[in-house]
Amino acid sequence: MNAWKEYQNQHKDRFLDELLELLRIPSISARGEHKEDMVKCAEAVRNSLLKAGASRAVIYETPGHPIVYGEKITDPSKPTVLVYGHYDVQPADPLELWQSGPFEPMIRDGKIFARGACDDKGQFYMHVKALETMVQTGSLPTNIKFLIEGEEEVGSPNLATFVKANKGLLDADVILISDTAMISMDHPSIDIGVRGLSYIEVEVTGANRDLHSGVYGGAVANPITILAQMIASLHDTNNHVTIPGFYDDVVEATPEERALMAKAPFDEAEYAEDLGVKALWGEKGYTTNERTGIRPTLELNGIWGGYTGEGAKTVLPSKAFAKISCRLVPDQGSDKITKLLIDHLHAIxxxxxxxxxxxxxxxxxxMTPIDSDGYKAAAMAIEATFNKKPIPVRGGGSIPICALFEKELGLKIVFMGFGLDSDNLHSPNEKYDLVNYYKGIETIPYFHQYFAEIVEQ
Structure with a gap:
C-alpha cells in the first residue's frame, strides 16, 4: 500500500496531463457533428487502458457511438471487478457563460475546469490510473474489466444490446461506478442509490403558420401561452406533481432512513448562497436533501418557440416546444410514468x-444494499484514505443502465464517486478538484484489495 502512494506521487503530474488531453476532445454524443470526435475519444480511451497495463482493449462499434472494453485478467480464480464509465459529455452551451473554453481545460484555484472534468472523464480515468498503479507495483489483487461507453448522456440506447450479447465477456463479481458525488472531502459519503428517469419532448401546434400578432392576436391561441399554462398546471401550490397516479408506486422512506439522512451535514443558507438564490423551492413536507434523493420530481428542462433573435418581431408562432424530465424513485417504472405524463398532457x-x-x-x-460485499469494500477503502467512515446517502441523478446491468449480469453495483454536487455538472464551468481526482486514484486500489479479501474469506 505504501508502494501505491509512492508511485502515485512520482507520476501525479503525468496523471493530470493525460486527463487534460482527454478533456480536450469534444466528445459530445448528442451532436452529430462530433461523430469523429467520439471515435477519436474512444481510441484515446483504448490506448490509455493499454498503456496503463490492460492486457486487452477493444473498440466495439454500435449503431451509435463506440464502446470501449478493456481487461486485465491476472488469475481466473480471483474475484473480478467490472468498472463502468462513459467518455461522452454534455453539450457545452451556453458557451458565453464559460470563463475558459469548455474543451480547453484550465487549472484555477486547484480545480480543473472543462466539460467532462467530473462527468465522467475525470472520474473513470481515476480507475485507469489506479490500474496502472497496481500493475506497476505488482499488487493487483483482482481481475479488472472496463466498460466505457459513449452514449450515457443520451440514454445509452445501444448499451443494452451490447450487454445482452456479451454476458460472458462482462462476467464479473461486482460493478464499480464512479459517476456520482460525495457530500464533501470533510464528510465522505457513498451513494446507495440513484433515481430513475423519464425524459420526453412535446410539441404544441396552433395555426398552420406563424401569424401577425396584431392581426390575429386575441383570436387564435398562442402555442407558447398554452404550453406555459399546461406546464404550470403540473405542480400544485405545495409543489406536488398533479399527474394522476404519479405517486402510486413510490416507496416511502422509513422514519429511520429519513433520520439517517438528517445526520448528513447540510447548511441551507450556504446551499442557497452558493446557487445565488434567495429561497429554496420544492415539495412541501420534505427537506432539501430528501427532495433531491428520496422523492420523485418533474422538471422543465427547456422551452422554446416564436422569435428569439435580436430586436422585435411581432409574431404569433405556429409551434412551441418543451423538454420535460421526471426523476423517479424505487418502484416507479419509467415506462409507466412516461405513459402517465404523456396521457395527462393530452388530456389537458x-x-x-x-x-x-x-x-x-x-x-x-x-438501490445498492449496504450489506453487500461491494459496499463493504467501498466503505473500508474510503475509511482507509479519509480516516472517516463514509455516510450512506441517496443520489439525485440517474444512471439508466444500472437496472439492466443487474438484470442481465446478475451483479450488484457500487457507486464510489469523488465529485461534488457543486462541480457544475451539465452546466457552464464544469470543474473537478485536483484533490478529489488524486484522492480517487489513491482510494480505488484499496477497494480492490478489500473486495478481494472479503470475497476470498
Missing amino acids: TPDCVTLKASLHHGGEAY
Missing part, C-alpha cells in the same frame, strides 16, 4: 391547439 390539451409528445430516453431507479 385544449381544443385550440394540438399536441405531439415523444420519449427521448428513460431508465429505472437503483
Whole structure:
C-alpha cells in the first residue's frame, strides 16, 4: 500500500496531463457533428487502458457511438471487478457563460475546469490510473474489466444490446461506478442509490403558420401561452406533481432512513448562497436533501418557440416546444410514468391547439444494499484514505443502465464517486478538484484489495 502512494506521487503530474488531453476532445454524443470526435475519444480511451497495463482493449462499434472494453485478467480464480464509465459529455452551451473554453481545460484555484472534468472523464480515468498503479507495483489483487461507453448522456440506447450479447465477456463479481458525488472531502459519503428517469419532448401546434400578432392576436391561441399554462398546471401550490397516479408506486422512506439522512451535514443558507438564490423551492413536507434523493420530481428542462433573435418581431408562432424530465424513485417504472405524463398532457390539451409528445430516453431507479460485499469494500477503502467512515446517502441523478446491468449480469453495483454536487455538472464551468481526482486514484486500489479479501474469506 505504501508502494501505491509512492508511485502515485512520482507520476501525479503525468496523471493530470493525460486527463487534460482527454478533456480536450469534444466528445459530445448528442451532436452529430462530433461523430469523429467520439471515435477519436474512444481510441484515446483504448490506448490509455493499454498503456496503463490492460492486457486487452477493444473498440466495439454500435449503431451509435463506440464502446470501449478493456481487461486485465491476472488469475481466473480471483474475484473480478467490472468498472463502468462513459467518455461522452454534455453539450457545452451556453458557451458565453464559460470563463475558459469548455474543451480547453484550465487549472484555477486547484480545480480543473472543462466539460467532462467530473462527468465522467475525470472520474473513470481515476480507475485507469489506479490500474496502472497496481500493475506497476505488482499488487493487483483482482481481475479488472472496463466498460466505457459513449452514449450515457443520451440514454445509452445501444448499451443494452451490447450487454445482452456479451454476458460472458462482462462476467464479473461486482460493478464499480464512479459517476456520482460525495457530500464533501470533510464528510465522505457513498451513494446507495440513484433515481430513475423519464425524459420526453412535446410539441404544441396552433395555426398552420406563424401569424401577425396584431392581426390575429386575441383570436387564435398562442402555442407558447398554452404550453406555459399546461406546464404550470403540473405542480400544485405545495409543489406536488398533479399527474394522476404519479405517486402510486413510490416507496416511502422509513422514519429511520429519513433520520439517517438528517445526520448528513447540510447548511441551507450556504446551499442557497452558493446557487445565488434567495429561497429554496420544492415539495412541501420534505427537506432539501430528501427532495433531491428520496422523492420523485418533474422538471422543465427547456422551452422554446416564436422569435428569439435580436430586436422585435411581432409574431404569433405556429409551434412551441418543451423538454420535460421526471426523476423517479424505487418502484416507479419509467415506462409507466412516461405513459402517465404523456396521457395527462393530452388530456389537458385544449381544443385550440394540438399536441405531439415523444420519449427521448428513460431508465429505472437503483438501490445498492449496504450489506453487500461491494459496499463493504467501498466503505473500508474510503475509511482507509479519509480516516472517516463514509455516510450512506441517496443520489439525485440517474444512471439508466444500472437496472439492466443487474438484470442481465446478475451483479450488484457500487457507486464510489469523488465529485461534488457543486462541480457544475451539465452546466457552464464544469470543474473537478485536483484533490478529489488524486484522492480517487489513491482510494480505488484499496477497494480492490478489500473486495478481494472479503470475497476470498
